[in-house]
Each structure stands twice: as C-alpha cells, then as structure tokens.
Amino acid sequence: MKNGTVPQPSTALAAYGWDSLLDSAFAAHAERGLVPGRVVRVDRGLCDVVVPAGADGSGGTTTVRADTEDVFTRDPMRVACTGDWAAVDLTPVTGPAVRALLPRRTTFVRSTSSKRSEGQVLAANVDFAVIAVSIAAELDLGRLERFVSLAWTSGAQPMVVLTKADLVPDSTYLLDDARSAAPGVDVRVVSAATGDGVAEMAEALAGATSVLLGQSGAGKSTLTNALLGREVQEVQAIRDSDGKGRHTTTTRDLLPLPGGGVVIDTPGLRGVGLWDADAGLTQAFSDIEDLAGRCRFQDCSHTAEPGCAVLAALEDGSLAHRRLDSYRKLLRENAWIASRTDARMRAEMRREWKQRSAAGREMYERKRGGGHRKVY
Numbered sequence: 001m002k003n004g005t006v007p008q009p010s011t012a013l014a015a016y017g018w019d020s021l022l023d024s025a026f027a028a029h030a031e032r033g034l035v036p037g038r039v040v041r042v043d044r045g046l047c048d049v050v051v052p053a054g055a056d057g058s059g060g061t062t063t064v065r066a067d068t069e070d071v072f073t074r075d076p077m078r079v080a081c082t083g084d085w086a087a088v089d090l091t092p093v094t095g096p097a098v099r100a101l102l103p104r105r106t107t108f109v110r111s112t113s114s115k116r117s118e119g120q121v122l123a124a125n126v127d128f129a130v131i132a133v134s135i136a137a138e139l140d141l142g143r144l145e146r147f148v149s150l151a152w153t154s155g156a157q158p159m160v161v162l163t164k165a166d167l168v169p170d171s172t173y174l175l176d177d178a179r180s181a182a183p184g185v186d187v188r189v190v191s192a193a194t195g196d197g198v199a200e201m202a203e204a205l206a207g208a209t210s211v212l213l214g215q216s217g218a219g220k221s222t223l224t225n226a227l228l229g230r231e232v233q234e235v236q237a238i239r240d241s242d243g244k245g246r247h248t249t250t251t252r253d254l255l256p257l258p259g260g261g262v263v264i265d266t267p268g269l270r271g272v273g274l275w276d277a278d279a280g281l282t283q284a285f286s287d288i289e290d291l292a293g294r295c296r297f298q299d300c301s302h303t304a305e306p307g308c309a310v311l312a313a314l315e316d317g318s319l320a321h322r323r324l325d326s327y328r329k330l331l332r333e334n335a336w337i338a339s340r341t342d343a344r345m346r347a348e349m350r351r352e353w354k355q356r357s358a359a360g361r362e363m364y365e366r367k368r369g370g371g372h373r374k375v376y
C-alpha cells in the first residue's frame, strides 16, 4: 500500500489519471520492481507507454517504447490498448517490456465486421464519454440515444456537448430536446469558436480520462484543441460530398489536458458502433424502463395491454413516440449483433461489465465526491 509520506514514482502519473485505487492495484507489481505506466499508443506488438522519469516521481514523465509479448493473448478483448495501465519492466537489455496490465475499469469495444464476430478494444479506463453533437445541424435524437447507450455500455459516464453554439441565436429548445433524450446525463452547450462553455467543460473533465465521440464534422477536433489549449488535432477543412468528411490521423492517441487528465482520441473510436449494449440501453432509456416497471403485466409488450404505463405515458404526452420507437429499434439492432456474437465472448463481456461497473462506481464516488454524477 502507498505510504503517504514517501514519494512514489506514480506521483508523476497523476497528470495521466493515476489515483490511489491504482496504487493498491499496483502494489504487487511494485514489489517485483516494475514501474507503472499508461499505454498511449499500440502498434503491432509494441506500445508507447508513459512512465515516471525519476524514481521518486519528481522528474515528470517520459515515453518509452515497450514490448508486449508477455501480455500477448489471442483474445482481442484482452490485448493491450490505449488507456491501459501497465506494469513495465525497464531493466531488460533488449528494452522495456510490459509485464502485466491492470484490471480495466471501462472498455470501449468495436464489433468487427468479420465473419467470426469479435470485438476489438479501442480504449480502456475511460471515465467520460463526451458525445459531441453540432447544434448547427438538425438534431438527430436517435443517433444521440445510440451514442449514449454505447457510453453507458462501456462503463464510462456519458456527457453530451452541443457544439458550435455561436451558430444559433438560442439553444434553449435544442438543449431541452437533448436532455429529454439523455436522462441522467450532463448535457451542455459550448462554442470552441467563442470559447463559451469550454472552461467549464475542461473543469468537469479535469483529472479524468475522456473520449470524444460523435459524427464527423461535429467539431470534436476543434473542441479537443480548445480543451488542450493548443493545436494538436487537425481540423477538417474540406468535407467530402457524402458528408462523411476526411479522416485525420494523430501521432499520439492519448493527450494530456492542462488541468490534469487526458483525452483519448484513436481513429477507430470515432466510427464506433453498438456492441452488446444490453446494459447501456437500459440506462439510456431508464425513463421507459421505469414506466415498464409500472405496467400491470410483467411481460407487457406495451402494444395493447390494459394497465400499460408506457402506453399511458404516450397518451398523456409525457413520453414521446419517437423515443419509444428509438428504444425498440436499438433493442432489435442489439439483439441482432448479439446473435452474431459467440456465446463465450458474451458471457465474458457480461462478467467484465459487472466488474467494471463496480469499479467505476467506486471511482466516480471517489473522484467526484459522490455528487450528481453517481451512476447508479
């Protein structure tokens, strides 16, 4: 365990999101003479890991290129990925090596389109999944709900950010709509152009690990630059005719924020889809789930049953038809993805999800002082 008076090498990693829970998770590795590090990029068997530069944490950090052979696994869900906390051996003459990965708190997974449906981990240990939505484009609430479900599924806390506020005279209604599509989620408005809302957002993300999700052109790169206080991400100047925009690549996938914490921006994350989102869907549509719990019949399909609380809410206008349709669509889509996924992996993911949500809960309470961001 960490001794409060003795400086630890891990102190230098606080800027990258290291905390006291990690100190205890790392204790056994420290005894073996390994140093803690955070994976900032993975590249075919090697990864860049940021490690403390000095033995007492006073020397800042340095990035080393490390071998990952020791933690190699054929399971794509378990390979090292950006955001992982690693136990690094700096002593081998052949160069640094990752000896172990610490248990993940959250995981962003992309389903691959290969025949054998398998997931691919895109980012680990993400605290906030920031969903960027341009306020200047027509608000697609169905898409927003999909991203919110994905965020809940990963174990991260969703945050919705309506971008480009300078382009609309009044954002009140849009803000209300977005809030109704994302119950229990912090929804805010920013403009990277004027800087409005950026400092408040930076404050909310300080010390934590965040990812920015959302459609191409939503303003993620511009917002990332505004949060970082420098031009790191290349903003797209040219849009493709299909509106998808160009993909800009970055040299590093994990970018430290001036106020502590990091933003993870891997190219793959930007096109992330839905993956076995059972748990996340239930949370994203907690309002409907609450209603369903009040239906007279436990197996109510909310189509024509007497005493159906969902139909009653549709009737009195407290639940929008659009939102129920969106929930049904995502449930169907999810069932389809699940049917392509092999059962072993599903069981594995569910087990991990349970562990993650327990760890995540502890973390939020610790980091956020048990305030309004409590997840469950």
Ligand code: GDP
Residues within 6 Å of the ligand: 163, 164, 165, 166, 167, 190, 191, 192, 193, 194, 214, 215, 216, 217, 218, 219, 220, 221, 222, 223, 234, 235, 236, 237, 245
């Ligand atoms: P990304 O694809 O989500 O990373 O989006 P970009 O950051 O590349 O931005 C897409 C376009 O929106 C660019 O032309 C930006 O200049 C523009 N943009 C981004 N943020 C703002 C903003 O706050 N206000 C205005 N007016 N334009 C913005």
Ligand code: ZN
Residues within 6 Å of the ligand: 292, 295, 296, 300, 301, 302, 303, 305, 307, 308, 309, 310, 311
């Ligand atoms: Zn019902």
